[in-house]
Amino acid sequence: MEHPILFISVILQTIGLPVPHGPVGDTLLAKIVSPHLTYTWLVMAFLIIVPKLTLGKLEMIPGKGQNFWELIIDGLEGFMAENMGEEGARLMFPMLATFAFYILTSNLIGLMPGFMSPTSNINITLGCTLIVFTTTHILGIKFHGVKYIKHFMGPIPWLIPLMFPIEVISHLARILSLSIRLFGNIMAKETLLGILFLLAGAFFAPLPILFLGVFVSLVQALVFVLLSILYFSGAMEHAH
Template identity: 40%
Template sequence: MFLKEFFYYIGLPMPQHVLYSWFFIILLLLLAWTATRRMTLVPRGVQNFFEFLIKAVEDFVVANMGEPGRKVFPVLFTLLIYIWVLNVSGLIPSIDAPTANINTTASMAIFVFLYYNYWGFKLHGLKYIKHFMGPYWWLAPIMFPIEIVSHLARPLSLTLRLFGNIRGEEIVIALMFLLAPLLGSLPIFILFLLMKTMQAFVFFMLSMMYLKGAFEEAH
């Protein structure tokens, strides 16, 4: 609320979810700068943690997508970390997670939709349209509209899945702290932390699968 009131005071009213989104973007950039400003051959501290995390996620992406996955790994990793931070921010008292606002989740879902289709056309040219035609040419009149609807439903699915889960958790957390003592709420608090982590991972996984499909040759 402090950020919202501050920007309103200086004549720049902004929605709360936008303010917190930019706040955590800046926070992540500062963290990245801290991890890389004094890089050493023998990593330690923040550098060591991020090198381990990046290596683990990169290996996971390559294991599922093959070597071409390295081309899109930076975007996928950024999505994973960004969404996780926004999700978890809702556990901080007085802060609503930006991902509990449908505008935030819709913007990321639309980005993923445009990004994987961009790679599809970049790698295959107009032949990428064959992905929408089905396995046999005579099925094309039936499969094409079905595939178009299916692909258009993907950003909608990404948007509503993340928004619905995080918004629901935010409501339960608010009620939990109103009705239950703090110590009695800690196990549930940890459970919600795991659930928010899972939601970030699901968004990351689905995005990776869509990219994998765009990378593959149409059959």
């Protein structure tokens, strides 16, 4: 398959940096300038600069930009509050809102020609998932102390040798399923778009997939945040 043209990689190549042609480079420098990392930085810069520009100064009577951001933030907080309670929502809001914005933006950025979704690389999604997994257990230990181990024991004492491995495996399976769901959906979208552009780009063949891509990007960002909320609230509530 023809390599897609990614404009950051082209710019970096003309400067003289060793941009890898495969998914991962050999040296440390090649790893740093690989496309999924440079596009992660682009998304981060976008998410830092654009709210700064549109928000302006915070005012009592919001203008256009502030109204927009207040609507989004308020909706997100309400969504979290009804799923994990007011206290948990206030505690975990910064992290989960960051995940929501980052994943949504990096899913949608791949729909433009010349850009690539960072989430179509498994290293990025696995990183996000490991953060969620670690935070889940930190929250459990913070809220329950040593008694957090009761979450893994099941209800009946003599079934503990059976239930403990089952619970541990089902917790570890979350890492796999959460990361592979996001990665698989986004990579499928990217690959399909690339192939359709090559085959029949002049006849607007990728157009229906672009439409579906918007839907998939929204739903996958929502599902990632929703599942993180469910895991967090599961760790915070009392053992059955």
